[in-house]
Each structure stands twice: as C-alpha cells, then as structure tokens.
Amino acid sequence: MRHTITVLVENESGVLTRVAGLFSARGYNIESLSVAPTLDETVSRMTLVTRGDEHIIEQINKQLNKLIPIIKTEDISRTSHMERELVLVKVQAKDETRAEVLRMADVFRAKVVDVSDSSYTLELTGKCGKIDAFLRMLTPIGIVEMTRTGPVGMRRGCKGFAVEGK
C-alpha cells in the first residue's frame, strides 16, 4: 500500500540525512521525498511517499518519531487529503508535432514555460496520476528531459498540521 506521510522537523543541517538514513538502514523503500522550510523558518515540512504493509508503515512512523529532530508525523493517507506534484517536461516539437504538443498542454492545462525552435518546456501541477497520464501522452512525441518534484500533501478541512503551542 502506498502511504503519504507528512513530517515536521527542526530546520537544521543533517535532518534530511537522518530521515534518508533511517529508510536505507531499515530497508524501507522511499518513493519520493520533498522538503522545504515552513512559515516558521525553524521548522521544515517533509512529504514522504513510501510503500509497505500496515506493520511496516507503523514502524516507519515510530522510527521517524524516534529521531530526535522530528517534531511530529502524520500519515495523511488515512485521512481525506490532497496531494499535488509539479513536473517540468521538455518535449521535442518540430514542424508536424508543434501543434500536437500545445494541444496536449491545453488538454492537461499545462503551461508553456520555455520555447525553442525544436522544443517546448511545459509545467504541470496535479495529482501524481494526472502527471503520469500527461507524460504517457507526451512520450510518443518525444520527451527530451523531465523532472518531477514528488508530491506534497495536506489534509482537507479546517484543521492544520503545526507545531503544538503555535
């Protein structure tokens, strides 16, 4: 089962290594991990996507919490939540395919962020599945390069996920 875990950590050097090291040392797989500071610059927020059965996910949560600079974790897959990922993709676009690329961008509501005489670079935000579908449609046209951020996510509704006492 795929799980998306959000983590609040102290924004200090080495935290990312501790998290990554935990996953490699204990043999958990890590599908994606994204991290950036929050509004409170002493705190960073991670979104971590992993796979495993209930037992493994429980251990991952416990082991994460055992790391000293981890403030709190939440497995948002267990809640009503949203996830978004961003992709930048550079597509071959010569005479006969230039219009096709733009049509795809339009269908998926992607933005053109760079143009050259033989390529378009597109930006798309959405759920992972949408990004996958977009890339699938562009592949026959010819993808030159691509980079995705991995998803970030949060719960739906009014409740926030923040450091206690803030």
Place this chain on the structure above:
Amino acid sequence: MKLTGAQIFVECLRREGVELIFGYPGGAVLTIYDEIFKQNHFRHVLVRHEQAALHAANGYARVSGKCGVAIVTSGPGATNAVTGLADSYADSVPTVCFSGQVPTTMIGNDAFQEADTVGITRSATKHNFLVKRVEDLAKTIRQAFHIATTGRPGPVLVDIPKDITNERCLFDYPETVEMRSYKPVTHGHPGQVRRAAKMLLEAKRPVIYSGGGAVSSEHGASRLLELATLLNAPVTNTLMGLGAIPGDDPHFLGMLGMHGTFEANMAVSNCDLLVAVGARFDDRVTGRLDRFATGAKVIHIDVDPSSISKNVHAHLPIVGDVGIVLKQLIDELVRRERKADPDALAAWWATIHEWQQRDCLRCDQERGGKIKPQEVIRRLHAATNGEAVVVTDVGQHQMWAAQYYPFRRPRRFLTSGGLGTMGYGLPAALGAQMAAPDSRTIVITGDGSFQMCTQELATAFQYQLPITVVILNNGYLGMVRQWQEMFYQQRYSHSYFDSLPDFAKLAEAYGGIGIKVEQLDQLDDAINRAMAERERFMVLDITVAGEENVYPMVPAGAALDEMVLAPE
C-alpha cells in the same frame, strides 16, 4: 565572563555532576585536555585504545546508573570509538562521547585526522551533534546529557572542532532543557494500565518476561519483584535483564531464549499471558517468530514505542518508564483487591515445577576429569556469594556466566547483549570497578575475546584496579566451534588457535598477577587468592574442557520448545 570552548566543556561537565571520564588525547582535543589538566572537578582515566574508553564508560554507567562519559580525538580516535558507541546503542546504555574535529575552516578538506564523525556515527548513536559555533557548545552539551539519560537511554556524540575549543564566548548554562521535538513519555496511559490489571487478574498461565529496561529504569527491579510476588507469577529474564529479580527468588525461572532454561522457554511457549517489561523480543529470545508464545496475549511495557509490536504483536501496549508503569500497575492491582484465580495458578506452577525437574543446567564435574567451564563459574559464584560484578565478553563463556551465576541484585551483570562485542569485557570492567570500588569485579572471558582488548591490562595496572580476569581457555572460539560442530558437520573452519600467548606471563608483563590453572584441585586456591587480592589485577588462565557445548540450545530458526538439551 567569557570562557573558551575548552573551559565551557569543563564547566558543563562539572555542572552535569560528572565524576569520571575515560579518554585518549590527540591533536584535535589538545586544548580540552589542557583544561582537563587544570581542573579537579572530575577524574580522567587514560585508556589504551578509544574503543576501550567507550566500553569503560558503558561499564561505569551500567553499574552506577549515571551517564558514562568518554573523550576521543578526531579521525581515528572517533572511528575507533564507533564499536563502543554501537555497543551502547544496542544495549541502551547512557553515554556521552566527545570527539575532537579538525577546525571548522578545514572541515571537508580531507585534512589530517579528519573523518566525517557525525556521518559515521549517525546510525551508532541515539543522536549526535557537530558544534559549529562556540555559542552553541553549552546548550549542545546540556542536550547531549539530557538525550542520553532520558527516554530509552543511549549514546550521544558531540563532535567539537578544534577552533571552537579556543574561541571565547559568554558562558550561559541552560538550567533546563526544553526540546519540542523530544519529549519521552514516562507515565503509562491510565486506561491501558487498568486494562493490563484486568488481563493479569484473568490470566491462568501468566509469565513476566523482563529485559534490560527493568534493570536500567529506576525502581524497575524492585517493582518487578513486587509485581511477581503480588501476582505469584513466574518471571524470566533476558540476558540483559539478569539481576532484575534475585536469582534465588522462587518466581524466577532463569533466562529465556536461545540458551535459556527448559522451564523458562516452556513457560513462555505455553503461557496465556506474556507480560514483556522493558524487553524487545530480540531474535535470540523469540526463536522462530511464528511459533513464539502462540497461545498468549501480550502486554508490552516499554519506554520506546518503536520496540512495541516490532517483532511480536502487542495486544496491550503501554508506553512509559518501566519503574513508573509497574508502580501504576501495582497500585491498580492493590486497589482492585481481587486476586488471580488461585487454582489455575497452582496448576500452572505445578506444571512449571515439573519442567524444573528436568534440571536442564545439570552439569557434573568428574573429579579427575578436565575442568568444566560451568564448574568454574559455579565456584566463582560460591566464592563471591553471588555478590560480584560480573563482566563478560561474548561467546560460550558469556552464556555459561548467564546460566551459572545467579545474581542477587540488578546492575551486577555487564555483558554485550545486543551487539555482541568481543573485547567488551576487560574495558567495561575498568568502568565497573571504578563505579563500585568496594565490589569484587570479575571478568569472565574466553581466550578469543580476551585478545581483542588485552591492552587495557595496562590501564588496570595504572589505576590499581584489582580486577579478576578469568579466562575459560579452551583454545577455541568456542561458540563458533559449537555451531560448526552442530550445523557445519564438524568442519572447524578457523575456530582453533594454534598459537596462544601464555596469559599468566602476559599478566605479569603488564604488572599484574598471573596464575595458570590446569587441574581441578588447583582451582579453588586460585580463586581464593584472586578474591583476596586488593591491589593488583589478576589473570586466571584456566584450561577447560575443549569441546564443551552450551545447553540448552534453541537452534537458529527453531521454536523455543524445540530446544536441544544436554546429552545425558
């Protein structure tokens, strides 16, 4: 007042109440050593290898209940310390290790004696720090001691670049430690405690299984005994848990697991309620997992939530400090005034007594025969009235010590349980002897393990520590040989030493007393002489039966109730 980093180091240790540190100087820690020279708040013990500094700090911590402290230099000093850190981590022993580092301006330049110490020790410590500004030093040291000694204890490393030790700043020692990301739970959830009490009173065949947590937690051991007595429940200990309940207490079934007693393993296999107290269901304890205590509900009390339901599902988890949770549980049981079903318990005890009739640790010493290693430990027990601090290395001798030296008190058995570090014994004994100068400290070791940290005899001599080293010398790496005999068709691949030093002469060379014992009738004299010695360390090199095996034994991958007993 402005202090240098090195002065802050000394001042922080003084305020932490540190009495003793173990270390080895080098370039990156010279300024700190200069301040150590000038102060008289704590003693520094010069070991002969950095690994030993960490083991000694571990031994000191385990006997005293305080935090062990070590200091090593950068690069090789720190890498040598890694085994000792990993050992303390596996056995949850509170230690703080300070390592020197090249100056901040040199970090990352492959400087002389530079190592990425924080990177290397990350997975061998509970936490580690690299101090980048002298202003952070006092706070970091404060946090290091706090983290090492609270929650599930463990080693913490503080890496201090050399320039930080020379720089000055205003000394501001934080009186309290507040870390929003680290708040260990101490008290058990009251609802869970009530449910546990109910389960205990309903159990017909309960077993309490306690580990290192019952020894290291304050009041853990006394409350364990109180609980067992209150419930009239049998208790078994892990290797790390030995001493939590007196060895001669009628509730005690001995150790469980791979080399546990027949009665302990049978009781665990057949119980209907297993209460794990500060233990973590290690593979050496459970044997084959899917056959472990299959008919039992499990209550698991542990300060570390990640230990709960890691290997064995806990029907009722209670996160909290063992001593505190046991007190809550006892109060709850007393409040209920109800007793567990006495008939069911009587029947359960009758079954256990039958298992005990197997006398699984029986081992007869023939008068004219070779000395049996088990017999040596029995006689050591008799000579010390079970009161010695026993420190072991790793292997057969370790298991025999666990089986044949029942302890009266906690914090008297020091052994490398989790990591299984050969070479732990002698250096840990240095710390143990210093923590309890009036106690008799005995290292029970083998000819293999002893050679891994022999150099510490020089430390024992320098500090006049009257440690008794008992080498059960069979010429083999005995546990390796035993496995090769049982599982590798007696192909003794590299488990026999064709060359061994004369350990008695080696002891003399280091300034101690060495006695070689080859005949049974020399044994008591040698032991008595060692027990009377008050100044110098003594090495008893005892030639024991070469091919003796540790029994009972649960073969790897087998269930606990499939143990192999000693041949008749």
